[in-house]
Amino acid sequence: MRPVKRSGATPILLAAAAFTITACSREGHAIYVDAGCVECHGADLRGTPSSGPTLKGTRKNWNEQTLLLYFRNPDSVATTIPRLSELREIYGEGMPPLKMADPIAREKLARYVLR
Numbered sequence: 645m646r647p648v649k650r651s652g653a654t655p656i657l658l659a660a661a662a663f664t665i666t667a668c669s670r671e672g673h674a675i676y677v678d679a680g681c682v683e684c685h686g687a688d689l690r691g692t693p694s695s696g697p698t699l700k701g702t703r704k705n706w707n708e709q710t711l712l713l714y715f716r717n718p719d720s721v722a723t724t725i726p727r728l729s730e731l732r733e734i735y736g737e738g739m740p741p742l743k744m745a746d747p748i749a750r751e752k753l754a755r756y757v758l759r
């Protein structure tokens with residue numbers, strides 16, 4: 645029997661990657677809470693019946709760049725996407741612009757929502 649060749653990833657590297665993903669998720673969640681996203685989208689991103697839609701599965705319709713554009717100016721994006729217009733009708737209003745000065749924090753938030 646021949647020995648199985650490994651992909652080259654060592655357990656230490658795999659553990660470091662898992663730690664980095666978890667740390668990024670925690671940091672993204674903290675930004676999500678601090679930005680007030682939980683008020684409409686819930687602490688678990690599943691949305692709330694009267695305030696905002698689920699963010700689960702966001703990756704199906706968004707990428708990081710379009711989500712960052714939406715964060716800065718939701719109205720400019722919402723008017724071009726019928727699905728967002730429908731959500732505005734359901735929830736009564738659209739998402740307010742994200743008032744977050746730090747572009748790195750916005751990127752981390754986008755990655756957290758897209759995970």
